[in-house]
Amino acid sequence: MSTQYKPAIHFQHVDYRIGDIEILNDITGSFPQGRITTLVGPSGAGKSTLLKLCNGLISPANGEIFIKDKAIGEYDPVELRRMVGMALQSAPMISGTVYENLNLPLELQGQQLSKEEALELLEDVGLKSDLLERKVKELSGGQRQKVSIARTLVNKPEILLMDEITSSLDRASKLEVEELISKINRKYNTTIIWITHNLQQALEIGDYTWVMMDGQVVETGESSLLEDPHNSRVNEFVKGVVS
């Protein structure tokens, strides 16, 4: 992809399969450190699986993944997952209040999030402070997604994996989250890998783009490639999505 930036994550001939079904096939490429890379492609292309590989929730069948030049297998899984944060598409919550959910990452380490820090996180993601003691079952889909993002930020990850986090948000909330992620990227030099179905979002937010189809990476480069793809399948996909 880019030779300008050090890779935060590098895939080298990575395959992943479930039983006999091949989900990812020979993935090779890098996600540049401190940049926002979007992953686009049709449903079932293997994008979410690729994110789970980065976070160590699953392991490749073949090939190697390097996080900051160190093979992923050499990391302690807990250390790796705190360093590579992940906001899941379904924004799962533990039952209880918003505060209990925000406190979860620290509770797992035997620590506690102060109310002030929790309120700051809510403000960062554009949620009102009175939501802190609200039960999560009373939240809207968009509010849940924002709480999920805030919760991921508690570990202060160096790499942030986002799986379609704005798909259930209204336009105003979507813009707030985009602004928030850009701010985190700029302020902390956090590497962001963001799955999106919204090509306009990929163009506006992403520095780089991977286009995936049928478990393979078919085109990579600066996000502007989406305006004029070289690959004919990508071209068809872009036109299909745009139209």
Add this chain to the structure above:
Amino acid sequence: MSYWALSLTLIFVLIPLVLSKTLNLGLGRDMTVATVRSIIQLLAVGYVLKFVFDSESLIYILLMVALMIVAATHNAQKKGAAIQGITWKIAVTLIFVEVLTQGILIGFNITPATAQYIIPISGMVIGNSMVLSILFLNRFTAEVEDHQDQTELILALGGTPKQAIHRQLINSIKASMIPTIESQKTVGLVQLPGMMSGQIIAGADPIQAVQFQLLIMFLLLTTAAVTSVFLGYLSYPTLFNKRMQLLKG
């Protein structure tokens, strides 16, 4: 009870058979098989118990208990097929519960170390432990499947497998213990326990029958708690690999 009176008890089998036939329930064959099996199994066990009691040999007592554990393990393991190595985990749980309860009973001289006490009490403990294992495994496999996203969430946030599965484990332990606790709350009010009723019918002093029943009830409470906790903590690690990844069945 005379053999004539015993044979008259088959009336209680005839009634449901007639109902099944009349209402086309299709349970006639199952009920007949169950009746024949219960007659053969109970008569056989009666003769075996008489032999073991008369011989007063520790080997025979141990063999009887081992047989109970093997049969209970075989029955319970079907419910936990999704959990790797479930057969030996259930067997270890049953052995642990049996050793613990008999150790306390005999160690504190609560009951004598004779076949007459060890075998029936072991039967109740192992039988109850088997049912608890089935209840626990049923609930635990459902909890793990239903809350897979929460397990992955905690792993993704840097939690350990034990933290990731904690809520599901606790929910399953609590759910499997509820029937034992609830039945203790209503004992004597709603139902008279089988063992106590049997003793009273056989002519025992009701107060003494109650004392033994209390012993059994308390014993079964320990059995319930130890079975579900022990089996739970033996089972959950096999749901994850060394990289702390949730293995999907």
